Amino acid sequence: MLCIRLDFGVGPRRIPQCLFNLIEAEPEPSVRAVLGHCLFGYIHPYSDGNGRKARFLMNVLLASGGPDCNSR
Structure with missing residues (x-):
């Protein structure tokens, strides 16, 4: 059996x-959106609909960046 270990330097x-700290500290809206999507996917809080909610969260985070974020 092949076992791959990812070491992030912090406990799981x-x-x-x-x-959450990365999202809060990140000034770039598009990076915040990607991190938020990743966080929601990692937590996977619901038995169904996680992908739809994660995409919605990503859109909300992009929209919160202001009008310049969407026009690039």
Whole structure:
């Protein structure tokens, strides 16, 4: 059996908090949107509809960046 270990330098329970901190500190709206989408996919809180909600979250984060974000 092949086992691949990803080492992020933090424990698995701290990854969501680290991603929240990254989103909060990131000035670029498009990067915040990608990080938010990744965080929601990592947490996977619902039994169904996680992808739809993650895409909605990504759009909300992009829209919150202002009009310049969508025109690039």
